[in-house]
Each structure stands twice: as structure tokens, then as C-alpha cells.
Amino acid sequence: MANHQAKDFGDLEIGDELGPEHILVSKDLTRLFVRVAHMDSPRFTDDEAARAEGLPGAILPGNMSLSLLTKLVTDWIGSSGARLARIGTTYRSPVISGSSVTMQGFVTHTDAAERTAEVDIWIENEDAERLVIGTATVHFPLKK
Amino acid sequence: MAVQYDPALIGRVFEETEPVPVTAEQIKAFCRAIDETNPLFTDEAAASAGANGGLVAPPSFAVTFRNGRDFFKHVPRFGTRGFDAGKDVEFVAPIRPGDKIRLASHVKEIYEKTGRSGSMVFVVIRSTLSNQNDEVVAHIDHRFMSRT
Numbered sequence: 001m002a003n004h005q006a007k008d009f010g011d012l013e014i015g016d017e018l019g020p021e022h023i024l025v026s027k028d029l030t031r032l033f034v035r036v037a038h039m040d041s042p043r044f045t046d047d048e049a050a051r052a053e054g055l056p057g058a059i060l061p062g063n064m065s066l067s068l069l070t071k072l073v074t075d076w077i078g079s080s081g082a083r084l085a086r087i088g089t090t091y092r093s094p095v096i097s098g099s100s101v102t103m104q105g106f107v108t109h110t111d112a113a114e115r116t117a118e119v120d121i122w123i124e125n126e127d128a129e130r131l132v133i134g135t136a137t138v139h140f141p142l143k144k
Numbered sequence: 145m146a147v148q149y150d151p152a153l154i155g156r157v158f159e160e161t162e163p164v165p166v167t168a169e170q171i172k173a174f175c176r177a178i179d180e181t182n183p184l185f186t187d188e189a190a191a192s193a194g195a196n197g198g199l200v201a202p203p204s205f206a207v208t209f210r211n212g213r214d215f216f217k218h219v220p221r222f223g224t225r226g227f228d229a230g231k232d233v234e235f236v237a238p239i240r241p242g243d244k245i246r247l248a249s250h251v252k253e254i255y256e257k258t259g260r261s262g263s264m265v266f267v268v269i270r271s272t273l274s275n276q277n278d279e280v281v282a283h284i285d286h287r288f289m290s291r292t
Contacts, residue, residue, distance in 0.1 A: 023179055033177035036170065037208040062228045067178045067204035074182060074202065081195055084203050088232040134230075 007080070009115050009140035012107055018076040018119060019104035023068065025060055030097040033064045044097065059094040065132045069121050072103040073136045076119075082140045085116070089134040101125055108135075115140045147256045147265050147292070149220055154251055158218040163244035163276065164209060171201045171241060174208060200238035206273055206282040207233065209245050215269075220254065222265040223292035229266065232285040237275075244276040252285060256292075263292045 007016075027045070034044045039061045042049035047057045066089045073084050095101060105121035116139050123132040175186050180202055183190035191199040239245065252270040256263060266289050273282045 029177060029179070032173070036173045036177050038210045062231065063204070063207040064178070066207060066231055066233070067202070070202065070204035071178055071180055071182075078182075079184075079194070083195075084235055086232065086234045087203075088230065090230040091228060 012110050012117055016107040019072050021103045024100045027098050058097040062091050065095055069134050082138050085139045086137040093131045095131050149254050157248050157250045159212045160248045161212050161246050163246045166243045168241040174205050196238050200240050203235045220267055223290045229287045229289035234283040237281045239281055245273050247271045247273055265290050265292055
């Protein structure tokens, strides 16, 4: 789980952190994702096939990276009652299946009128290279 | 030179898929695949007491619904083979076990950018996911990039 969780909207501050969350994206986990997400390209499961495409080895589907970043945000939301409204991702470099990666982020903007928080999020490898970057919008409804 | 394309491409729905049923088992398998342990997505009893009033799928479950077999035939091509440059997903409503989800896709926009490595064309395909009650549950913008 995340080390940090969202507070009430009024207590949010620019720079509040999401994560970090560490995960070994094992080849078994990748295969499971590929199966449940119906993504049957061998570039995700077969190192040789991936190398034939010029990749360094089997890689994570972009949808899996997006899903891991979505989880980072929903873990941060926790039981606060907030709702993930939008996420956007840009795939800068492949995430290698079987590698250890870290997801993290921070709050970049809040909008009191809309009761939303904008966050920057990313996945980095063990060399601190940001492989996938993104942004998300979280909406904090008024408490009843 | 500005990228050339037929403006009639923009906004025309080129594909609608058949409804795909969602099962609790599929949601559980998806949770295992992303190491999801949040009880709102994994525990029926805990989820029933939460804001959604029952078990729902993690938001990114939306990306598991596949476009039709001919999807890529409708993605306009410019220069090199396009690759997946990123996605934007707007989550409108939760997806629940028992839902039947269908996708309708259209070309949302085509634009050109020039960077240090040269000129690139981006094609954005929007897939709108709707449930059996014709409620939109998500919009997914797929961003494909080609080098010209």
C-alpha cells in the first residue's frame, strides 16, 4: 500500500506525495495481466519475439503501466471518499517484464471551486529513469 | 508541411463492439494481475459498506475491453507504423459485476508535432465505453504516434 494517503480536500498541499510503491513486475504477473486484458502480442511474454522487434526483452503492455499508476492514485485516495476522474499516461521507454519499478507522484495543483487535485505521477526503474509519466485528476466531493 | 487528411474522418464512429459481460471472477483476476488489495475492489462485504454500495472494478479495468478485430484498419496511417504513445482515460461511472460493456470508437483528432528527432503525427482514437443501461462508464483516448 501507499506510504501516503489523501487527506480532506481542505488539508491538501502542493507537493503532497503519492507513494512510493515498489513492485517486481514478474513475468508471471505480466502473463496474468496479458491474459485478463486480452493482449496476446508475444512482445509481452516472449523475450526472443520482443528482441526480434528491437526491444530489449519482453515488456509490459502500456495498459499494465497505466493500471499500476491508476492503483497508485486509488491507493492514495484510500477511503477518503475522493474519486479518480481522469488519468493520462505517456510511454517514454519500455518497462521491462521481470524488473523492479517504483510508482510515485505528488500534488501539483488544487482547485477549490471544483474541489479537484491534479497530480503528477510516474513509473521509474532502479536507475531512477522515468519510463512512464502521467497526470491524474482526483475529485473530492463535499462530505455529507 | 501540415499533415493532410480527410476532415470527414473526424468524429465518425467507425466501430461498435458487441456487449461484453463482466464477471466478479474477471475483476478478481485483474486485481491479482496488478497486485490490487484495496477492499473496495476485492472484498464484497467491505465494498458494500463503501461509497459505491457494492463491489466495483478498479478504474483501469476499463482498458481491458478490446476494440474490434478491424480497429487498426481504421486508424489513419502517416509515415512509419504508428505505436502506442499514451492514453488518456476519463472515468465516468464504476464498472460492476453483471454489467455488459460495449465500445464505440471514432477518430477524435489528428495533429502534428516537431521535436528534436523530427516530425511526428499523432492520431487520437476515442473509445467510449457504455453499459447495458446506455450509461457512459469511460472514455479512452488512444494516442498513436508515427514519424513522417
